Amino acid sequence: MDTPSATVPMWKAHLISGYQAFRAGEYRERKDLYERLGQEGQTPKVMLIACCDSRCEPSDIFNAHPGEMFVARNVANIVPPQNMATDFDGLSAALEYAVLELKVEAIVVMGHESCGGVNASLEGVGENPDSYIGRWISILNSARDRVVARTAKEDQSRELEYEGVRESLGNLLSYPYVRERVKDGDIALVGAYFSIIRGVLMFADDKGQFHEIAPVAPTAPIAPTE
Ligand SMILES: [Zn+2]
Numbered sequence: 415m416d417t418p419s420a421t422v423p424m425w426k427a428h429l430i431s432g433y434q435a436f437r438a439g440e441y442r443e444r445k446d447l448y449e450r451l452g453q454e455g456q457t458p459k460v461m462l463i464a465c466c467d468s469r470c471e472p473s474d475i476f477n478a479h480p481g482e483m484f485v486a487r488n489v490a491n492i493v494p495p496q497n498m499a500t501d502f503d504g505l506s507a508a509l510e511y512a513v514l515e516l517k518v519e520a521i522v523v524m525g526h527e528s529c530g531g532v533n534a535s536l537e538g539v540g541e542n543p544d545s546y547i548g549r550w551i552s553i554l555n556s557a558r559d560r561v562v563a564r565t566a567k568e569d570q571s572r573e574l575e576y577e578g579v580r581e582s583l584g585n586l587l588s589y590p591y592v593r594e595r596v597k598d599g600d601i602a603l604v605g606a607y608f609s610i611i612r613g614v615l616m617f618a619d620d621k622g623q624f625h626e627i628a629p630v631a632p633t634a635p636i637a638p639t640e
Pocket of ligand 1: 465466467489490491526529530531532638
């Protein structure tokens, strides 16, 4: 068994101590849940598509317990339209599994503030077909062009972070099995956005406009006493 020592690099010692803290805390509290999920399988109701960015951790933001969300992460939380998905596309495989096997009830695409992938798109990285990142980011090219045409320079990052989510929600409908379930009311498609600096979550309405979610539940009215 590996134990931290002077020869263990800092990053590994940190991973190990993090794991040990998890075992002593979260895992102890949820041991039964882990055992049950491991034996009975997962039945998450929500698929969450988020960015790889280390600053927007879905299970932290939604305080989600194990088994609650089926999460797929990629650079800039992009869903490629079906005709741009390659034969070996990880996101499309996760999507297919979530919809056809897990039968999730909602697919949430969550963008975030200060997204490096979105900024790369604005810098023209999506015009470079010679790199994986260039080809991947090129999926945002049309959204980028729309945003640049209508938005002042200083607001383009934020606006493309929003528009990228809208684009991905639209692209989800290019998958027939998603389109069919949305039409039948079996799956909801939802846009979300996380402000890292303010720690604020937003959901998009039906028109694609993002609105902040109150961080604290409203106080329940006190029932009148007799
Ligand atoms: Zn990002």
